[in-house]
Amino acid sequence: MSIVERLGRIDNRIIYTVLIIVLIWPLANPLGLPVSVGANTRRTYEAIDALESGNVVLFWAGYSASGAGDVQPQAVAIARHLFQQGVKIIFLSDVVEGPMLVENVITNIPEITSQTYGVDWVNLGYLAGGENGISAAAKGLKEAYPLDFRGNPTESLALLANIETAGDVDMTVFFTTQNSDMYVRQVYPYGKPLIGGLINTIVPQAEPYVNSGQLTGILAGLRGGAEYELLMKQPSLGLAAMDAQSIGHLLFILLIGMANLAYFAQRNRLARKVGE
Amino acid sequence: MSTNPGVWVAAILTVFVYSYLYKENLFYQLTEHLYVGVAAGYTVVIAYTNLQSSVWQPLTAKGDYLVLVPSLLGLMLFAPFISSSLRWVKRLPIAVIIGIGTALTLRATVIAQFTAQLKATIIPLTSIDSVIIVLGTLATLSYFFFTFRQNAALRVSSEIGKWVIMVTFGAAFGNGIMGRISLLIARIQLVFQEWIPLIK
Numbered sequence: 001m002s003i004v005e006r007l008g009r010i011d012n013r014i015i016y017t018v019l020i021i022v023l024i025w026p027l028a029n030p031l032g033l034p035v036s037v038g039a040n041t042r043r044t045y046e047a048i049d050a051l052e053s054g055n056v057v058l059f060w061a062g063y064s065a066s067g068a069g070d071v072q073p074q075a076v077a078i079a080r081h082l083f084q085q086g087v088k089i090i091f092l093s094d095v096v097e098g099p100m101l102v103e104n105v106i107t108n109i110p111e112i113t114s115q116t117y118g119v120d121w122v123n124l125g126y127l128a129g130g131e132n133g134i135s136a137a138a139k140g141l142k143e144a145y146p147l148d149f150r151g152n153p154t155e156s157l158a159l160l161a162n163i164e165t166a167g168d169v170d171m172t173v174f175f176t177t178q179n180s181d182m183y184v185r186q187v188y189p190y191g192k193p194l195i196g197g198l199i200n201t202i203v204p205q206a207e208p209y210v211n212s213g214q215l216t217g218i219l220a221g222l223r224g225g226a227e228y229e230l231l232m233k234q235p236s237l238g239l240a241a242m243d244a245q246s247i248g249h250l251l252f253i254l255l256i257g258m259a260n261l262a263y264f265a266q267r268n269r270l271a272r273k274v275g276e
Numbered sequence: 277m278s279t280n281p282g283v284w285v286a287a288i289l290t291v292f293v294y295s296y297l298y299k300e301n302l303f304y305q306l307t308e309h310l311y312v313g314v315a316a317g318y319t320v321v322i323a324y325t326n327l328q329s330s331v332w333q334p335l336t337a338k339g340d341y342l343v344l345v346p347s348l349l350g351l352m353l354f355a356p357f358i359s360s361s362l363r364w365v366k367r368l369p370i371a372v373i374i375g376i377g378t379a380l381t382l383r384a385t386v387i388a389q390f391t392a393q394l395k396a397t398i399i400p401l402t403s404i405d406s407v408i409i410v411l412g413t414l415a416t417l418s419y420f421f422f423t424f425r426q427n428a429a430l431r432v433s434s435e436i437g438k439w440v441i442m443v444t445f446g447a448a449f450g451n452g453i454m455g456r457i458s459l460l461i462a463r464i465q466l467v468f469q470e471w472i473p474l475i476k
Contacts, residue, residue: 013297024468027469028474028476067459068462069459069462070458070459070462096319097318100318125325127326144330145329146333146338149325153337184389185388186384188388200452200454201455203451209388211409212395213392213396221458222461244457244461244464245458245461248457248460249453
């Protein structure tokens with residue numbers, strides 16, 4: 001077996017070790033690799049930046065704890081941007097971990113100390129039912145949530161006084177690790193701008209919705225969060241990880257190249273053997 | 277080292293989970309079982325608050341007796357636990373869940389995923405993006421013409437369609453890798469930044 005063929009048989013544990021070292025190194029010694037801002041992130045930023053003080057946004061935390069590393073930086077960046085503009089936020093969730101993750105987002109936002117609960121923001125908590133739950137909340141927010149996550153009757157909350165459906169807010173932002181289809185199906189028909197913060201794996205599936213105008217914008221994973229922080233000029237969780245992300249990708253390109261070389265070398269050797 | 281006990285628990289469990297990359301071991305199994313248990317406990321608490329919010333509050337505060345109907349349907353799901361001869365009882369609530377879910381999805385799918393996408397593809401060919409979208413869509417559709425004999429033009433078109441599909445798979449795979457690396461970076465940041473501050 002040639003050296004090239006052996007490249008295809010490297011022990012997985014060696015690859016894992018190299019990957020972890022390759023990711024730690026740029027985190028410890030930032031390289032300052034340039035980060036360009038993509039069209040989707042710019043579109044998202046501009047749509048949110050165009051909101052005015054006093055506007056209300058539905059903020060759907062539909063991501064799981066296992067995907068929070070990819071989506072949470074986006075959620076924090078957008079929530080900060082909204083609060084900085086004086087926009088009021090209604091947090092809600094269609095996944096069971098959602099309320100806990102919303103609390104986690106809030107603790108990462110310095111601006112929260114100047115916001116009043118019930119007036120500037122509320123956390124409605126989790127509503128079961130998946131797409132049915134999304135549909136119910138979009139159709140009648142207070143019917144779907146008689147109580148908020150803290151146990152207050154939603155009819156007593158000043159922020160919800162004039163909000164009945166998803167058509168009464170100025171924008172809906174959702175963050176998901178599942179799929180964007182159900183939000184497009186159930187919330188887009190209310191005619192308000194719809195923005196998605198997505199885990200990277202589902203981005204190709206959501207792109208057609210941007211082309212068709214059903215989604216005003218999307219943020220793609222950690223990279224999307226970093227680009228958004230760059231536009232806000234407030235570096236945080238996302239940008240800090242971008243060097244490591246780029247170096248990690250280089251390693252993967254190298255590994256895929258090596259695996260292909262090994263594959264073709266092995267195929268040629270077998271073909272020669274058959275020829276003999 | 278961090279003084280936050282939550283960070284300690286999260287970091288130690290992260291190390292236990294990643295120990296699986298070397299080989300399956302007791303620490304990994306312990307974390308796996310712990311995760312299942314904690315997730316089940318958390319779900320029960322959230323379900324309880326959901327029942328309070330969606331059933332108890334409307335019933336007691338507003339006298340909304342209509343909420344008893346879905347509550348009863350929900351309880352019927354537990355019938356097989358009372359007696360195996362009552363297994364059939366759960367079919368009714370399952371039928372209702374599937375029926376409502378299908379109706380809600382289908383109603384919106386036609387607009388969101390068919391007509392809106394169709395409209396987005398019927399565009400003037402004034403930019404390279406538009407040309408790629410239109411030709412890519414047509415070529416991909418032609419790849420799925422299985423029911424009649426292909427002539428030379430259709431063969432070329434379906435071959436292009438195949439390549440478009442491959443590029444889409446490649447993009448999806450690339451995004452998948454990117455997502456997984458992001459998740460690993462988040463764990464590394466927790467262990468080496470928050471727990472043991474080796475990374476500034």
